[in-house]
Amino acid sequence: MSIFTEKVGMTRRQFLKGSGMLAVAVIVTGVFAKIGFDAFAASDEYIDQRIAGLYTLDEQMAIRKSHENPEIIQIYQDFLSPGEQKYLSEKAHHLLHTKYGKDIPAFIEELNQHRDVA
Amino acid sequence: MLSSIVLSNGIIQVTDKCKACDHCTSICPTHAIKGRLGEKHHIEIRKCINCGQCLINCPFGAINDVSMVDERIIKALKDPNKFVVVQEAPAVRVALGEEFGQAPGTNVKHKMYAALRKLGFDKVYDTEFTADLTITEEGTELIYRVFNALGVPGYEDFGPLPQFTSCCPAWVKYAEDKYPHVLPHISTAKSPQQMFGAISKTYLAEKLGVDPSSIYSVSVMPCTAKKYECDRPEFMVSGFRDVDAVMTTRELAQMIKSAGIDFMSLEDEQADRFIGASTGAATIFGATGGVMEAALRTAYEVLSGETLGKVEFKAVRGRKPVREATVEIPVKALGGKVLPVNVCIVTGTKYVDPVIEDVLAGRSKYHFIEVMNCPGGCINGGGQPIRRDTY
């Protein structure tokens, strides 16, 4: 009974093919990793584009300062501080300011009382 | 009731579609998402600030936000007794177009007004108006806090420096949950959304001669935390809910699509009178550093009495999570003394802790600190269109 075994070693062609396959695997992995990192770098470009959109819009506006908004001037003149341009007036403080955290329950109480008086 | 769900469970929920990839736990600024890789995740409600960053960053669209569209907005629009008014945040107008094939940053403000009228809103206003109002109130508050710190008599009622902004409801909830001692530093000014709610049911009702009880105030926001904010119990200064319902940019796009409106071919329209006019300062509220820049434009002119030649403060712009700048303002009330105002801008709540620690330890050199929860500002909020084409 005879035992047949394969010849060890490899021919030039086999070596090239074997290394070629390894090289392909390494390149595919590298390309994939590059795609991943590029993708990550590009993944928040839309944030810059949206920000740029807002700044462009700002530049196109005729009025670019809040206190020059004609309707802001009007709401203080007509309603929040009648007859004058007083920021943080009593009415503005009542309508436009709030409280935080543990002050909230007392604040709600205060608002309810204010309504009963009014 | 929807409002009790909102207040007890929050806005953000992880659904069964969760693939346990663990991506969101690194996104969450408050470590509110529990679950290891391989385990379905869930949100710890106590820690969640409803910012929705996990939602827009979930690879599988497995995270949902509570919708108020069907239960509140559609009902109000169908109710003939309701006078429905709507406000839209600055960040919505440069992102809404993305849902209709436009590039990010395309301004669709005027088409948005037209679409909202078509959807049946009785009056279309703009959050930018109350953003301007926020600047006059919050900016003035800052000036008074500075006077208080300088020992000018008559300003003792105002809080300590530095002053934090209060526009971002996610940041406010974070401070309330984790740093109650920093609350006196947060501006008492309401956020623009809540100011609009209060104004719409008082001033606007008066101007238009409409019964405030019939006014239904809706807002379109780039934000999921705004939904939580509108249901917070203290916002009822008008005697009613100040803001009745909030929808996100995504939900507005969905409403426009299901109403069969051809958005991009709409004629340009303008916002309505009284509380619809806006300025460039309000527009940039949607970007990180925008509130700061808007406040500086007004504070500089009010304090110095001079007119700004160049309105841009480029130093506060950018995308870095923590930025600082110094602006020198000559103060007329102090005889022309130049006051160097140190400002700081934080975008991303996960970067705010060291800034707060400094403030609490008394080491902070800043006068005014802007905090926005979402990286890049409101334009990258949890309610904005989800980008799937950029990898």
Added chain:
Amino acid sequence: MSEEVIKGKVLKHDTQTRTMHWLHLLAFIILGLTGIGFYWDIAGIANIFGGPANASLVHRWAGVVFTVGPILYILLNFDRFSRFVDTITSFSRDDFAWLKTMGGYVPFIKIEEVPPQEKYNAGQKILGILIIIGCILIIITGFPMWLWCDVVSSAFLAICYNVHFWTAIIMILLVLGHFFLAAIHPKSRVEFASMMLDGYIDAEITAEHNAKWFAELQKTE
């Protein structure tokens, strides 16, 4: 050739080859099982491995074995690997003829004579190529999900998950087919013992199934 009785044995698979095959197979079974459990939310499967989080841990470390096993084998046995790659990537006229008759495995395709084959027949060659491609894809999509899950963008992560899933499904089907032909089909189940046990196969069978290769072996004798 069929007239003459050939005695003797052929060493078809070396010890290291068989060890690698075993290691890869066991890792593959664990990975496939846990993976199926994750995708379809089968609690039973996760519980075998001690809950979803632990099952995921098992999946990841089995993935390491799945990756490191073949790499070690290739580095230690570069000549074997090279010959293997050469064999499976060279298609001769006989191979195409074999594919036309499907090697006589498909009952309704009539065959007169199966063309002589090398160490691996044309079907095995195609399987080999597909398994190599599949392994590369599944490995390079697998590790980002684990190591980079908080670094990469969500859309990239979604691509990884999808490619990983579909590659896995195709690989599982391929391996099931491979198992059927190599261990169950009466025509070729003798192969099972050579890969899974001692590495030897009867010379007579080799002469019939892999005539070209056997002729080469006889030449070198």
